[in-house]
Amino acid sequence: MKIEKNLLDNISLLAALKLDEQEKDAFLKYLKETLSYFEKIKDIKTDQVPPLTTPFDVKLRLREDEVVDFDAKTKLLEQVPEKQGNLVKVPPVV
Amino acid sequence: MNLFTISDFTKAIKEKKISVKEVIDHHLQRIEKHNPDLQAFLRLNEEGLKNIANFMPKGPLAGIPLGIKDMFCTKGLKTTAASKMLENYTPAYSATVVERLQEAGAFVLGKCNNDEFAMGSTGKNSSFGTTKNPWNRLHVSGGSSSGSASAVAARLCPASLGTDTGGSIRLPAHYCNLVGIKPTYGRVSRYGIIAYASSLDQAGPLTHTVEDGALILDMITGSDSKDLTTADLPPTNFHQQLNPQIKGKKVCYFNMENQEEVDPEIRESQKQVLKVLKSKGCHLIEKKWPFLDYGVPVYYLISTSEASSNLSRYDGVRYGLRSQKSPKSLKDFYGFNRKEGFGLEVQRRILMGTFSLSSGYYDKYFYKACQVRQLIKTSFEDIFKECDAILSPVSSTTAPRIKEEVGVLKNYLNDQFTVFANLTGLPALTLPVAFSKNKLPIGAQLIGPAFKEQNILDIALSLEKEFQLYKERPNGI
Numbered sequence: 001m002k003i004e005k006n007l008l009d010n011i012s013l014l015a016a017l018k019l020d021e022q023e024k025d026a027f028l029k030y031l032k033e034t035l036s037y038f039e040k041i042k043d044i045k046t047d048q049v050p051p052l053t054t055p056f057d058v059k060l061r062l063r064e065d066e067v068v069d070f071d072a073k074t075k076l077l078e079q080v081p082e083k084q085g086n087l088v089k090v091p092p093v094v
Numbered sequence: 095m096n097l098f099t100i101s102d103f104t105k106a107i108k109e110k111k112i113s114v115k116e117v118i119d120h121h122l123q124r125i126e127k128h129n130p131d132l133q134a135f136l137r138l139n140e141e142g143l144k145n146i147a148n149f150m151p152k153g154p155l156a157g158i159p160l161g162i163k164d165m166f167c168t169k170g171l172k173t174t175a176a177s178k179m180l181e182n183y184t185p186a187y188s189a190t191v192v193e194r195l196q197e198a199g200a201f202v203l204g205k206c207n208n209d210e211f212a213m214g215s216t217g218k219n220s221s222f223g224t225t226k227n228p229w230n231r232l233h234v235s236g237g238s239s240s241g242s243a244s245a246v247a248a249r250l251c252p253a254s255l256g257t258d259t260g261g262s263i264r265l266p267a268h269y270c271n272l273v274g275i276k277p278t279y280g281r282v283s284r285y286g287i288i289a290y291a292s293s294l295d296q297a298g299p300l301t302h303t304v305e306d307g308a309l310i311l312d313m314i315t316g317s318d319s320k321d322l323t324t325a326d327l328p329p330t331n332f333h334q335q336l337n338p339q340i341k342g343k344k345v346c347y348f349n350m351e352n353q354e355e356v357d358p359e360i361r362e363s364q365k366q367v368l369k370v371l372k373s374k375g376c377h378l379i380e381k382k383w384p385f386l387d388y389g390v391p392v393y394y395l396i397s398t399s400e401a402s403s404n405l406s407r408y409d410g411v412r413y414g415l416r417s418q419k420s421p422k423s424l425k426d427f428y429g430f431n432r433k434e435g436f437g438l439e440v441q442r443r444i445l446m447g448t449f450s451l452s453s454g455y456y457d458k459y460f461y462k463a464c465q466v467r468q469l470i471k472t473s474f475e476d477i478f479k480e481c482d483a484i485l486s487p488v489s490s491t492t493a494p495r496i497k498e499e500v501g502v503l504k505n506y507l508n509d510q511f512t513v514f515a516n517l518t519g520l521p522a523l524t525l526p527v528a529f530s531k532n533k534l535p536i537g538a539q540l541i542g543p544a545f546k547e548q549n550i551l552d553i554a555l556s557l558e559k560e561f562q563l564y565k566e567r568p569n570g571i
Contacts, residue, residue: 008445015402015448016409017441018429027445030502034446037503038391038459041466051464052471054293055279055519056544058323072186075170079183081416088412093424 095120099564100158100252100306107157114157114201115146121159121203125250128571131231133223134244136164138204139171153199155313161245161254164205165212166192166297167286171202175288176220177210179408179415179435189286190321191255191297191314198313203251207241210437211405212257212290214238215265215508216494219439224496227269228568229534233493236266242300243270248571253301253310257287259294260393261488261512267300267524268488268537271563273307273554274300278545279519280325282311283318291400292323294393294516302564304525304555308332311547325545332548338556341375344481345553348383355507356490363528363536364487370560371485371553379481384473388466390506393513395450395463401440402447408435442502471518474541482549484541486511488524492534511539521547525554526563535563 008028012019019027082089097103097112106112122143129135142149151157167173167185174180192202209219217225217240225240227233228248235244239256243266246254256263258276267274275298282297289295299310316329347368350361368378385392410416410431417430436444450459477484489508494500515522521542528536538557542550558564 007449011445011449011452012429013425014452015444016406016425016428016432017436017444018426018433027442030442031446031449034394034503034506035449035459038395041388041391041395041462042458044385044388044466044469046462046465046469049465049468051461052468053464054323055471055517056325059326061319061322061326063319070186075184075186076412079413081410081413090411091421091427093421093427 098249098252099302100155100309101303103158103252104156114149114151117157118146118159118201118203121251124248125204128248128250132226132228132244132248133207134225134235134241134248134250135161135204136174136176136207136222136241137172139202141170142202149201151199151201153197154309155195156199157201158199158253159201159203159251160195161204161206161242161251162192162202163208163239163242163254163256165208165257165288166255167288168192168202168205171205173205173288174222175211176208176222177435177437177440178221181415183413185286187286190283190318192286194314195255195310206239206245206254209238209240210440211288211401212238212259212262213401213439213443215261215505216240218496219437221437226496227493228571229270230493232495232497233534234269234496236269236493238262239266239300243267243272243274246270246272246300246302247568253299253306255297256300257290257295257297258516259290259397260509260516263298263300264488264512264522264524264537264539265508269493269535271526271535271566272300272302273304273523273525274298275307275311275523275547276515276521277311277315277547278521280323281315281327281330281521281545281547283321283324285318285320289404291397292404293400294397304551304558305333305336307523308336308551327545330547332551335548336555337552338559340371340553340556342377343483343549343553344377344379345371345483345485346379346381346477346481347485349380350487356487357492359528359530360487360490360492360536363538364485367485367527367538367557370557374556381477383486384477385466385470386510389470389513389517390510392463392466392470393509393517394446394506395459396467396517398443398447399451399460400447402444402451405440405444408432410435467517470514474514474518474520478543482543483553486539486541488512488537488539492530492536515541520544521550523550523554525558527557527561529563529566
């Protein structure tokens with residue numbers, strides 16, 4: 001498979017990673033190298049095979065819909081990088 | 095003091111030969127001496143240590159100090175996933191497994207180093223320094239639970255907690271002469287564990303002995319209303335039921351003669367294990383490893399895809415690293431924060447996962463990998479129709495040198511034997527079985543049928559009684 005640089009532009013945008021041109025080249029090399037190895041999975045016949053997304057079927061359990069107090073609101077707010085009072089502050093971006 | 099296992103310490107505490115405070119002080123002294131060089135612990139539980147006078151623990155782990163991988167949230171104690179992204183993150187709650195260990199009387203001694211966001215097999219991807227292997231400090235202790243393994247091997251704590259997404263408990267246990275257990279998927283709650291790949295992640299212990307491993311496991315298993323992927327099962331009772339009599343057990347193994355990438359000393363150790371199993375009356379069945387060459391591609395396509403989704407939450411808004419650069423757009427804002435917060439390997443995996451989930455490639459990569467995963471799971475289920483456990487190497491080599499640079503793909507292949515237990519959800523463990531000529535540990539892997547950890551624990555205990563390698567001590571430790 002051919003992976004071109006414009007593909008990496010798109011991928012880095014989707015992944016929300018701000019990369020410079022040099023970094024994009026390095027990641028492109030990585031993707032090409034690893035994918036050329038990973039592509040061997042196409043040799044395996046999988047027609048009609050259902051995909052496995054979790055090892056065991058989850059038996060959904062119901063519980064009472066009760067309010068549980070969480071007493072560490074201030075602790076959570078302490079994690080905010082920049083704030084004003086109890087509000088999260090972000091830089092102007094428009 | 096020649097005490098070093100959990101059972102050593104609990105016995106001594108019970109017989110009042112040593113106090114809980116003395117046990118903790120003993121380990122603190124060892125940390126002070128060895129940790130600056132080993133870098134196994136990232137930080138100690140200073141707040142807990144301040145209140146140690148009031149610590150009157152009860153329970154099966156009363157007074158046992160534990161190392162906790164920095165992937166587990168610990169209330170009031172910084173939890174970073176060894177990433178700059180979370181360098182200043184202090185959780186407001188604890189992971190269920192941490193709470194359960196504390197309820198069992200254990201003391202959280204500190205947080206252990208790991209590969210950033212548990213992505214790696216050497217420990218070298220930590221943003222806060224590479225952990226060294228106590229058996230030879232020029233070598234890695236393995237990853238991603240690098241600090242958890244190094245700390246126990248160096249006797250800085252009698253046991254630790256790790257996470258295993260593709261081998262991250264079992265590989266460092268193999269490199270460090272330890273028992274490392276990855277339970278069946280769903281056995282142990284993932285609530286409060288920083289997510290890497292949610293369909294593969296499981297938590298488990300790293301210990302010196304099988305007995306200690308079974309004890310810790312019993313304390314953390316059981317369903318959790320906060321994690322609906324936990325199986326609806328009560329806590330286990332493996333420790334009490336341990337039985338080294340394994341006569342008549344059927345053990346499958348894979349012929350490693352043609353696996354040239356596997357170090358001859360590791361192949362030899364497998365032969366020795368088979369010999370012991372035979373002498374103990376086990377039936378040995380040779381099999382071909384199903385899809386051996388496909389495990390790594392399937393694992394990396396799935397784990398990176400899940401990671402790209404799980405790690406999308408780190409945007410630098412409510413917590414985590416916030417870049418000082420001035421963004422011109424919202425995309426720039428996220429992009430700067432994430433670029434500065436994540437290390438190289440994490441960025442690689444996010445990009446790989448984003449690619450394999452993206453429009454036009456999803457069917458060919460992610461979906462296809464999930465289909466092959468189904469085939470792999472069915473093949474292992476078929477093998478377990480004939481046997482009680484599978485024996486295999488943990489990895490192809492002993493612990494590599496820290497300075498050795500082998501390339502990304504070769505690093506990924508460190509996981510070639512371990513990823514299968516994660517892809518299938520099956521329980522697996524590592525136990526020490528040999529030392530190489532240059533005195534580096536060699537482990538063996540046992541894989542069991544779903545929810546039958548007892549099978550592999552019993553076999554491991556039987557082998558441990560034969561090899562007794564846990565008694566070995568690294569030079570200078």
